[in-house]
Amino acid sequence: MSDQQRVAVLQEPEHMTVETRPVPTPGPGEVQVAVRAVSVCGSDVHYYDHGRIGGFVMHAPLVLGHETSGVVSAVGDGVEEPVVGTRVAVEPQRNCGRCEQCVRGRYHLCPHIAFFATPPVDGSFAQYVVVPATRAHPVPDALSDDAAAMIEPLAVAVHAAGKADIGPGTRVLVTGGGPVGLLCLQVARARGAGHVTVSDPVERRRAVAPDFGADAVLDPSVQAAEDVPPVDVVLECSGVQPAVDLAVAATAPAATVVLVGTGAQVTLPLDVVQSRELVLKGVFRYAHVYPAAIALAASGAVRLDDMVTSHHDLDGAVDALLAARHDPEAIKAVVRPG
Structure with missing residues (x-):
């Protein structure tokens, strides 16, 4: 060498x-x-x-x-x-x-x-x-x-899904249909989520999301939170203000919103967060999840x-x-x- x-x-x-x-x-x-x-x-x-x-x-x-x-x-x-x-x-x-x-x-x-x-x-x-x-x-x-x-970006998705405690029957919204969003979608499916919606303003991303397990897609440029049945978990993967707004608005009471995407400062509607007793969690990379991510990928559950x-x-x-x-x-x- x-x-x-x-x-x-x-x-x-x-x-x-x-x-x-x-x-x-x-x-x-x-x-x-x-x-x-x-x-x-x-x-x-x-x-x-x-x-x-x-x-x-x-x-x-x-x-x-x-x-x-x-x-x-x-x-x-x-x-x-x-x-x-x-x-x-x-x-x-x-x-x-x-x-x-x-x-x-x-x-x-x-x-x-x-x-x-x-x-x-x-x-x-x-x-x-x-x-x-x-x-x-x-x-x-x-x-x-x-x-x-x-495995590295998959580790982010595994860490985020663990923060959200996604399990069988959980209703999930993924905001942002880029690579991390598609990985979060697949991990949510692997954990037994009952229904997963992916929101993204880009048509191509909405088009491929069902191929990776999405039950429904949403175009946030023409649709609103009312077009999504209230969800138990939001995995926010874009880090932009409109997606954060949708993430909070689409929640059911006591839902968990996990902020995965990195972005600039955003604002939150504190009245909605309080009145629904939402749980907000941040994600910064991951820890202790590489073996689980490798096993998940090797099983074929994530493509x-x-x-x-x-x-x-x-x-x-x-x-x-x-x-x-x-x-x-x-x-x-x-x-x-x-």
């Missing part, structure tokens, strides 16, 4: 180059992963467009990509598993393990978290990455490299490969980032660094 690798680097908004950098070496407790697939997230696109997401701001060149799969290619001292040659889904976060949040098991809320492709931490648009061995989760042969990369609509190499990373903008059929683009 060469000691050099190719890496796609966002130099500044709308300016990406492919560079040669040293291959990272795993330290104690770490593994080196030869990257096979990186599925593109909306956050990658946001950094490409704007160089920031909220308080996370680029101040130096950044390697994008955090939805990652690959093969363990080297291990550091003290690592017994996974062994070299193991196919893995990479959980792209490194926590301190010592703070109050880590001690309480909420390692995703660690104030010292280092998360792939979140400034100043580089991501996985690269041929090799190094991660803690505990964050390299073995995947079965039943999962393709693409599907293994998409990950069917969401992949294009493949790109490192030289085509920009095309991958802009795939949804240029192709109305696009759902999920995948970069294959190798």
Whole structure:
């Protein structure tokens, strides 16, 4: 193996180059992963467009990509598993393990978290990455490299559905029919939801939602909350004000609204929240759900490969980032660094 690798680097908004950098070496407790697939997230696109997401701001060149799969290619001292040659889904976060949040098991809320492709931490648009061995989760042969990369966004959906306590018969509304919304839809179905509606103003997204298990779709540009029977759970996956308004308006009394989508500041109708005794919950990434997400995908209950609509190499990373903008059929683009 060469000691050099190719890496796609966002130099500044709308300016990406492919560079040669040293291959990272795993330290104690770490593994080196030869990257096979990186599925593109909306956050990658946001950094490409704007160089920031909220308080996370680029101040130096950044390697994008955090939805990652690959093969363990080297291990550091003290690592017994996974062994070299193991196919893995990479959980792209490194926590301190010592703070109050880590001690309480909420390692995703660690104030010292280092998360792939979140400034100043580089991501996985690269041929090799190094991660803690505990964050390299073995995947079965039943999962393709693409599907293994998409365990990361599936973990978000599993975490969100767990926050909502979705079970048999639950009436669910998913606001936002993008990739995370489609994953939340499928996880809700896998947990036994009785009826799932997907709301999205984009016709193409409404068109594909039934293929992934939606009982009904709603166009929020022409329909209102009154067009949806009151729901027990809303998984809000867009982060925009109109969707948040619909999320609250469509609830039954004592419903749970889980805020999954990342966005700017929004307002809430406090009178509705109080009079219906709604439960509002936020979601920030995930913790302890990768094994469950892998098992769910391997069972066939969630169709990950069917969401992949294009493949790109490192030289085509920009095309991958802009795939949804240029192709109305696009759902999920995948970069294959190798």
